[in-house]
Amino acid sequence: MNSALRSLVDWLDDRTGLRGLLHEALYERVPGGARWRYVWGSTLVVAFVTQMITGTFLWMAYSPSTQTAWESVFYIQYEMPGGWLLRGMHHYMAHAMVVLLAIHFAQVVWDGAYRAPRELNFVIGVVLMLVVFGLSLTGYLLPWDQKGYWATSVGTNLASQAPVVGPEIRKLAIGGTDYGHHTLTRFLALHAGVLPGLLIALLVPHIALFRRHGLHPREPLKGPDAMFWPDQLLKDSVAALGVVATVLVLALYGGGAELTAPADPANPYNAARPEWYFLFLFQFLKWFPGELEVWGAFVIPGLVVLLLFAMPWIGRSRQGHLFNVGMLVILLGGTALLTAQAIRDDYYAIWYERTEANADKFDASQAFLDAKQEAEREAERVIELARSPSRIPPTGALSMAAKDPYLQGPKLFTQHCAGCHSHEIADRIAYDSKVEPAEFRRTAHQIGLNLVEIQNSDPTAPNLWGVGEKLWMQSFLSPETIADANHFGYQGSPFAEGEMVSFIQEAHGEDLTEEDRKAVEAAFSQIAFALWLEAGTTKLVHPDGLKEVEELANHGRKLITGGLAEVLDSGMSCIDCHKFHDEGELGSAPDLTGYMSREWMIDFIRNPASERFYGEYNDRMPAFAAHDNPQLNQLDVETIGLIVDWLRGDWATPEAEDFSQTE
Amino acid sequence: MSDKKANDAKIKTVSWNRRTFFEMLATVVTGAVAILTPLVAGVIAFLSPLFKKNSSPQVRVALLSQVPDDGMPRSFPVVTDHEDAWTKYPEQRIGSVYLVRQPGESEPMAFTAKCPHAGCFIGFKPGDDLFRCPCHTSAFKLDGSRARGDEEVSPRDMDRLPVQLRTVSAGDDTETTEVWVEFIDFQTGHKEAIPSV
Numbered sequence: 084m085n086s087a088l089r090s091l092v093d094w095l096d097d098r099t100g101l102r103g104l105l106h107e108a109l110y111e112r113v114p115g116g117a118r119w120r121y122v123w124g125s126t127l128v129v130a131f132v133t134q135m136i137t138g139t140f141l142w143m144a145y146s147p148s149t150q151t152a153w154e155s156v157f158y159i160q161y162e163m164p165g166g167w168l169l170r171g172m173h174h175y176m177a178h179a180m181v182v183l184l185a186i187h188f189a190q191v192v193w194d195g196a197y198r199a200p201r202e203l204n205f206v207i208g209v210v211l212m213l214v215v216f217g218l219s220l221t222g223y224l225l226p227w228d229q230k231g232y233w234a235t236s237v238g239t240n241l242a243s244q245a246p247v248v249g250p251e252i253r254k255l256a257i258g259g260t261d262y263g264h265h266t267l268t269r270f271l272a273l274h275a276g277v278l279p280g281l282l283i284a285l286l287v288p289h290i291a292l293f294r295r296h297g298l299h300p301r302e303p304l305k306g307p308d309a310m311f312w313p314d315q316l317l318k319d320s321v322a323a324l325g326v327v328a329t330v331l332v333l334a335l336y337g338g339g340a341e342l343t344a345p346a347d348p349a350n351p352y353n354a355a356r357p358e359w360y361f362l363f364l365f366q367f368l369k370w371f372p373g374e375l376e377v378w379g380a381f382v383i384p385g386l387v388v389l390l391l392f393a394m395p396w397i398g399r400s401r402q403g404h405l406f407n408v409g410m411l412v413i414l415l416g417g418t419a420l421l422t423a424q425a426i427r428d429d430y431y432a433i434w435y436e437r438t439e440a441n442a443d444k445f446d447a448s449q450a451f452l453d454a455k456q457e458a459e460r461e462a463e464r465v466i467e468l469a470r471s472p473s474r475i476p477p478t479g480a481l482s483m484a485a486k487d488p489y490l491q492g493p494k495l496f497t498q499h500c501a502g503c504h505s506h507e508i509a510d511r512i513a514y515d516s517k518v519e520p521a522e523f524r525r526t527a528h529q530i531g532l533n534l535v536e537i538q539n540s541d542p543t544a545p546n547l548w549g550v551g552e553k554l555w556m557q558s559f560l561s562p563e564t565i566a567d568a569n570h571f572g573y574q575g576s577p578f579a580e581g582e583m584v585s586f587i588q589e590a591h592g593e594d595l596t597e598e599d600r601k602a603v604e605a606a607f608s609q610i611a612f613a614l615w616l617e618a619g620t621t622k623l624v625h626p627d628g629l630k631e632v633e634e635l636a637n638h639g640r641k642l643i644t645g646g647l648a649e650v651l652d653s654g655m656s657c658i659d660c661h662k663f664h665d666e667g668e669l670g671s672a673p674d675l676t677g678y679m680s681r682e683w684m685i686d687f688i689r690n691p692a693s694e695r696f697y698g699e700y701n702d703r704m705p706a707f708a709a710h711d712n713p714q715l716n717q718l719d720v721e722t723i724g725l726i727v728d729w730l731r732g733d734w735a736t737p738e739a740e741d742f743s744q745t746e
Numbered sequence: 747m748s749d750k751k752a753n754d755a756k757i758k759t760v761s762w763n764r765r766t767f768f769e770m771l772a773t774v775v776t777g778a779v780a781i782l783t784p785l786v787a788g789v790i791a792f793l794s795p796l797f798k799k800n801s802s803p804q805v806r807v808a809l810l811s812q813v814p815d816d817g818m819p820r821s822f823p824v825v826t827d828h829e830d831a832w833t834k835y836p837e838q839r840i841g842s843v844y845l846v847r848q849p850g851e852s853e854p855m856a857f858t859a860k861c862p863h864a865g866c867f868i869g870f871k872p873g874d875d876l877f878r879c880p881c882h883t884s885a886f887k888l889d890g891s892r893a894r895g896d897e898e899v900s901p902r903d904m905d906r907l908p909v910q911l912r913t914v915s916a917g918d919d920t921e922t923t924e925v926w927v928e929f930i931d932f933q934t935g936h937k938e939a940i941p942s943v
Contacts, residue, residue, distance in 0.1 A: 149830060233866070237881060240865040244935030250943065251796055260800040260931075260942060263830035349823060349839030351859075351867030353880035368864075369882050373901040374937050376863070447883050450869070454880060498821060502872065540873065705811070714914060715922045717809055 109312035111294060115304025117314035123187040124293070125319035126326050130180045131286070133327065134218075135279065137173040142275055145225070147267035150479035152227035153345040157469055157480070160342050171334025177219055179330050181360045184212055185415070192394065192411045195404050196299035202395035204292040207285055209391050214282045221274035223358060227267060229458055232346035233355030236262060241368075241380050262348065344461040345480040350494075353454030356429070363421035366428070387414065464490055471737030492729020493535050495722060496547075499707070505539035505546045506730075507569075532623070533732045543574050544704065550730050551618035551679035556611035562591040577702050582660070583672070590651050606642050606650045610657070613639025618679035620731055643675065669694050684727040685720065800942045802930040807843055810911060810923035813854045819844040819870050819877065819888055821859065824929050843907060843927055844870060844877070846888060856907040856927045857890050863900040865934045877904065905932045905939050 096102045113121070144163060146155040159166035188208070191197060197205035224235040243253035258265025309315070334340075343352070357365050364384070371379030390397075390410065398404040427434075431448035435441065465484050469475050476483055484490050496506060533548070546569035549555050558564040565571055565587050571578040578584060590603055612635040615621065624632060638646075644666045647656035658667030663675040673696045677683045686693075690709040692701035708716035708723060728734060807822040821844055828838040842859035857877075859867050866881035876893055877886040879900070885893040890904035910926040931942045 149833070237864045237866060240934045243933060250933060254795045254798070255793065257795075259795045259798050259831070261828075261830070264833065265795070265831055349841065351842075351869070351880070353867070353869060355866070355881065369899060372899050373896050376899075376901065376935055443883075443885075447878070447880075450878070450880055710920075715809075715920075717812055 107294075109310070109316075111298070111311035111315075113298055113309050113311055113315050114300040116306040116309040117318050118301070118305065119318055119322070120190070120301060121298060121315060122319050122322035123183060123190060126322050127180065127183050127187055128286070128290075129323035130176055130183055130326060131282065133176045133330070134173060134180070137169055137176070138275060138279075140169055141173055145271070147225070147271045148264045149227065149267065149346075150477075150481075152225065152267050153342075154469070154475050154480055156226040156228075156342060157466065157475075160339055161466065161470060167339030168334055171337055171339035172330055174340035175330045175333040175337070176327075177222060178333075178358070178360070179326055180215060181219065183326070184215060188212065189411060189415065191299075192398075192407055194299060194301055195398055195407075197395040197398060198404075199395075199399075201292070201296050201299065204289060204296065205395045206392055207289045207292070209388070211282065211285050211289060213388070214278055214285065218274060218278050218282070219358060219360070221270045221278065224270050225267070225274060226342055227346045228343040228462075229346055229350075229352035230341070230343040230355065232262070232348075233352040234357050237355060238357070241376075244377060245381055246377065262346075342462065342466070343458055344465050345484065347481055347484075352458055354451050354458055356425075359422065362425040363418040366421040366425035461490060467737060468735065471735065473735070486725075487734060488725045488728035489734040491725045492533075492734075493537060495726045496537055496729065499718065500547070500726065501537050501539055503539075503542060503544035503703070505542040506533075506535070506537040506548050507546055508534065508536055508548055533729065541574065542568070544702075545570055545573055547730055550684070551615075551620045553611060553615045553620075555679070556614040556618075557608070560587060560607045560611055562588045577700070586653070586655065589653060592652070602650055606647055609635050609639035610642050610647070611639070612636040613643055614675065614678050617675065617677050618683075618731075619681075620679075670698060671700075673697060679731075681724070681727055681731065681733065684730070685723050688718075688723050688727070689716075689720070800931055802928050802941065804910070804926055805929050806912075806924050806926050807856070808845060808925045810854075810925055813845045813847045813925065815847040815849050815851055817846060817848050817888060818872070819846045819857075821870065824927075826929070841929060841931075842867065843929070844868075844904075845925060853909055853911060854925060855890070856909045856925075857904040858907055858929070858932070860905070860932070860934075861900060862902045862905055862932065862934055862936075862939070868904065901935060901937050902939060905930070 092101070141159065144155060144159050144166065146152065156170070159170055161167070191205065191208070220235070220238065224231045239253050239256055242256065243249045245252060254260065256266075256269065257263075258269045356362065367383075368376065368379045394407050394410075396403075398407045428444070429448060429451050431441075432445050432452055433448075435445065437445040461484075464487065465480055468483055468487060469480055496504075500506075536548075559570055566579055566584045568574070571581065571584050573579075587607075590607075591600070595603065612632055616632065616636045621629060621632065640663075642650070643657040643661075643663050645656050645658065648654045648659075657663060657675060660672040661667050661675045662669050667675075673687075674683075687696050688707050690706040691697050691704045692699070692706060693709075697704075705717065707718045708720055710716050713719055803826050805824050805826045807824055808820075812822075813820055821842055823839045824841040824843055825837050825839050828835045828840050844857045844859060845854040846857070847854040857868075861868050861879040861881065861884060863879065863882055863884050866879050868877045868879045868884075868886065870877050875888065877888070877890075879885070882899045884898050884900040886898075886900070886904050887893055890906060892898040892900055892903055907927040907930060910928075912924045912926055913921055914924060915921050933940045933942050
């Protein structure tokens with residue numbers, strides 16, 4: 084050794100006793116030599132150190148409040164260089180830690196390593212295990228996404244059922260009566276301060292006692308004794324590297340950790356489940372109906388934990404040890420079974436056919452899968468909006484999502500419209516059969532085409548898919564479709580044999596000559612183009628194509644305002660019943676001025692029975708906002724606007740905008 | 747060096763008498779007070795949520811015309827001002843209710859959508875004959891009672907909320923009837939419906 088370095092080490096040793104400490108730490112006797120089976124404790128220490136490192140760096144970018152928690156995690160995951168990897172490692176190492184804990188624990192019990200004088204260290208170990216579970220539970224909530232929010236909410240509600248002090252415990256845990264800012268500040272303090280501190284405070288004596296008692300050797304010994312350094316430490320390091328590598332692969336493969344849509348207290352997440360290692364508890368609870376719950380949630384788990392603490396004393400005799408090993412097998416086996424059962428229940432609908440006998444089970448599973456898919460769609464959309472140039476507003480991502488027609492439309496439609504209307508593509512798509520369906524669906528969302536179907540088995544009003552689109556105009560002017568169930572032929576429709584239907588059907592009468600038929604079809608086609616421009620849903624049309632459309636629409640407008648009378652035998656045109664800009668009168672049929680435009684549709688939904696629309700001929704459709712005083716209305720105009728924008732496919736399409744910019 | 751330490755220890759060994767006893771007592775007490783003072787201050791602040799009270803606001807949830815007397819449940823959001831620590835959210839959705847009006851009845855029944863078991867949102871699909879909770883698969887009939895009675899995971903029937911009908915006039919001679927509910931948050935997991943405090 085270089086003499087300068089040696090004198091520096093001497094100086095340090097003189098003042099700190101460094102050499103002695105190092106010697107103490109490294110030259111531990113390993114009875115029977117280094118073995119792979121002794122590595123598990125060390126891997127847990129490395130796992131914890133990984134969590135401390137990644138956690139500290141995550142903490143530097145995390146902001147605990149209901150308007151910033153999801154937002155800051157979103158930023159870590161999607162904007163910060165390497166943030167996704169950091170978060171992914173923290174996430175998957177938490178999983179790995181649970182697995183390593185199970186191995187470490189099982190090995191100690193199996194080998195009887197809790198026997199005197201190691202009882203106290205075993206007890207400390209069990210407490211450490213509970214602290215790690217606490218870290219998992221508190222960490223799950225911090226991203227403040229739907230998954231963590233609803234799973235933790237169920238967890239704390241269960242905690243509130245604890246005998247006597249339950250409600251108070253819940254209040255203290257969530258920092259008030261409802262989930263909010265203080266839930267996050269408290270969970271973060273627990274997750275990043277109190278629990279890691281406690282863990283270190285327990286880990287130090289755990290390791291100190293382990294060194295005091297020495298390693299518990301597994302008989303038969305495989306060779307002569309060796310030293311911890313470097314024999315065992317090499318094996319430990321290799322194992323630690325193996326664990327970190329596994330976690331790294333998982334993080335790379337998973338692209339970081341999942342981030343679902345921002346937590347919304349008013350929007351239930353029906354697929355809320357705890358992390359996989361707590362699924363067994365979740366499943367266990369299903370076995371305890373009604374007031375027996377307290378047994379499943381507290382009494383039995385509490386007794387099991389007590390039993391774990393008592394294991395060193397139970398295991399003093401040979402029978403006692405066998406009992407402990409039996410318990411271990413039952414606990415691990417039961418956990419595995421319950422976990423498998425929970426997964427099978429949730430994914431039942433994928434693996435089995437629906438029959439009369441399993442209907443309930445199948446439906447529950449289908450509901451879970453639907454909710455999961457819906458949640459994924461929501462998450463994808465919110466993240467897309469957050470990444471768009473308009474970014475997240477100061478009020479947070481949730482308020483951004485609340486103003487997005489793409490996200491709110493299906494919910495609002497289901498709640499307010501789906502009682503009568505359906506929103507199904509089925510019979511409409513045939514018109515655009517030139518498009519390849521898979522490709523169509525893939526790009527539809529980006530270009531603002533509404534492909535969400537909301538079914539109604541018994542509709543009593545027209546199918547609203549594609550309102551205002553060219554297709555909509557064409558099919559209402561076509562003798563084949565105007566009277567079908569999607570249009571005026573819905574159940575109980577007074578229009579099925581009304582004047583509009585007979586007008587269209589007679590105009591295309593069978594006794595027309597081929598030449599006349601072509602002229603009629605061309606006329607209605609041009610009218611459809613004119614109405615399409617009134618609706619203004621032409622954003623998908625290429626600018627060159629739009630010129631052509633304008634030209635056709637010009638002809639169409641002339642036909643609407645009287646020209647049609649010269650083409651048809653009946654001698655009628657649109658303005659004989661409808662108003663169209665300055666021509667025609669209101670009173671007998673809906674106004675065609677701005678037909679199916681945003682403004683037209685909002686006014687229509689506000690009051691379809693007004694003179695501008697169906698007047699006295701209105702069929703059952705309620706007036707959703709007929710009054711000027713908003714107190715008297717069923718819906719506010721902003722909400723109606725969201726429904727209309729969703730129906731028309733008018734939502735922000737950041738990716739499409741980018742596309743047009745690059746052109 | 748270690749010999750010197752041992753010598754020091756020998757010299758400093760104290761003999762027991764009344765004076766040293768009080769000295770020891772004083773040391774322990776003053777030390778403990780010094781440490782406990784900040785701890786107590788922290789714990790008091792930590793316990794502050796215990797003094798927060800839950801409120802049960804009266805909320806207008808729908809117009810009576812939105813709840814036809816066909817015995818079918820309809821879901822309505824509960825929208826009211828909501829305060830969370832330092833933030834006030836005007837007109838925030840804080841929950842959801844189902845209104846059901848039986849044939850011939852003038853007043854609907856109101857059920858909170860919060861499951862009495864663990865607080866998940868109970869779902870209802872139009873056309874179904876049961877309310878279903880997505881979490882632990884509790885099911886309830888359309889009158890809110892548990893589908894399988896005590897065998898159901900939920901310890902009690904769905905929680906009913908007090909309903910009030912209020913008539914408002916619109917100035918232009920029209921009158922509208924509003925449905926108001928008292929939005930009570932009930933504790934989960936008990937056989938009886940106990941409002942959260």
